[in-house]
Amino acid sequence: MTQQRRKILLLDNGKEWGGGTNSMLELLKRIDRQRFDITCCFYYNYARGEGETIGQVLNGIGIPVIFLPQSAQPLWAKIAKELGRSLVFFSRPGRKKVAEIIDKQWRIQPNAKRVRELLQRERYEILYMNNQPGSNQEGYLAAEPLNVAVVQHCRIEPVMTPQITGMVNRIASKVIAVSHAVESVLLRNGVEKSLCTTVSNAIDIHQPLPDGKTIKQAMGIADDTFVFGSIGSLIPRKSSHHTLEALQRFSRQHPDAKWKLILVGEGPEHQKLQQQANGYGFADRVVFTGFRNNPLDYLAAFDVFILASKSEGLPRVVLESMLLKTVVIGSDVTGTGELIDSGHTGLLYPYGDTVTLAAHLQTVWQGSTLREAMTQRAWQQVVDRYAIEHYVAGVEAVLYAVKTTRTHHV
Template structure:
């Protein structure tokens, strides 16, 4: 105990529960506690839709957690940014730099000082950051003058400015990408190659799997009902509006078909999506369940799972669909495209292409043999390549490569 272990402070600056949160928790459940001593630092004690907070979960895992309360943006900062947006209307680059300068005064610098103090007092070997680099700028600066080294886990396709790339190249020891596509984005933006490692997300392939029968009964469907489904936050990035438009076309093409579309999840776009479904006259066939603890049961009940996102990292929900033998229709974006090979392990469509999405819906609805073939191939891939043990081992290997502080 103690001296031989790496002391790690995990920093998460996020505001809401997402797939990256789940992946982080799966890591914390399984990481070798004899080798890694982990504490967490969060900006927000955010909660699942059932009210369970991240702090409660971490306490149940016996992981110490610190919270850095975030100040509300002062009036002077808000006014200053509006003025700067007007002054630098001709240059997005200058606008971004000017707004960053304001944010640095009231938000970033105080966070740097607080994180620095935690690192110094705890004598941490590693600052392990759980968001993309642009969300962790203060974390990078907080290690200045300390022997603490930085490992960044990039869980989604990153948004990188030149300044952020410069910061990463200066301070980072290693940056973990959840998919090859995420790593390619980092390299394309100028992150040094020797910093980059890909560790694919993983899931527990040995967990008990539901059959979905109870959910189908709850939804009032019969064996003949074809269920399209989606699981995830009802936010712009998930692009559920395109799914509804494709379903409208499906409904008009197959007016006698028995089908339902089930959206599992909460989010700010709920009212807008209900209104859209009503306008399209398909609301009677669309179900919004809200947050569900038993999301896997819903996934098992679907005949086809749809993920039309604008961006992803390596979506766990697609891995779960593959494990449950539920065929996936996914947008051709980073991460998803590494899991879904068209007509082999799923169906791919170009983001926002409603006609292509509709055609894939139609194909899987009409072709049970293809659905079964896709399901079997996808299940084989996830079992061979994406077991949770490989994910944990990969992260442990990167963390172990850090030079521990001396003295």
């Protein structure tokens, strides 16, 4: 007997290419098309740096995509926000609440109506959302009155409120967390345990791996130069300024050390970080590459990969570093802390503790034997536990099992 294909609408309202985009694409490339009929719905046709747009990539792998163009914030909403904020200027939560109420009126509710019409018109069984609950409120509101299963793929540590938790418990059919730590955050905030499951992020462990020497030679970096590096958007959450602070300490302690820092990525913090490096007097040692379509090539060129983030989900870039046998130093936050056994497969430090981060930089700079031991153990961990096939099978199992008749959780 032929299995019926489940008709799924994947909703992604993001504005830029990130790790969650890559994880989603890895799933879509491999998902069983005999069991799942997926159409993507995006708000923005964002691009991978100067490369392909998300629409072009999806078309290239045979996934239909619909774009729901977004309107600029209307003048009435801007005025209402300013008036509302002025009335509660003494209360930060009050100002935030005013903004949320107005955003719901001009943006969230109209988008919910459009998504609901799409779900009804095309008779989708499942609404699969690629973000976190607070960023997908229109999806929940769209599906609430319908017999449509709602699956939330929570790819980062979520920001939860009692209102959002209530919405999830009332409407969601399943919430997929990318790490056990993300699931713990959901549970601590009151999301029903029966709704939550963890399907760990993963990577293709069989992909061809680059030789980092090629990038180093192309950048004119000598073989005896120790390369620190980071990959990711230059945004406040990634906390690249902490990396620069730690390197200032390291350079003061080891003024004769030959080193470079390569920052792969682009974002609004670029100028501030450039000014910070200038202020520390080592701007000539910091390379800003901008967005790159070949981040693995750079990752292979690093002696150490640093992830200083304030929050994560289960960062694929850490898994990729481990596969490439590049040492990882990461802030001990959700997701990153789950991947690294500090001192065994990498090094962790308390978020924002640049003194400890600087000490870790010194440790790996001085200890080639330690680096080799940690990277070998990290590589084995990725191969054993984080192959992409496990991730795809886990998501497929959830999507095939969810029911369109809603069970209310209160």
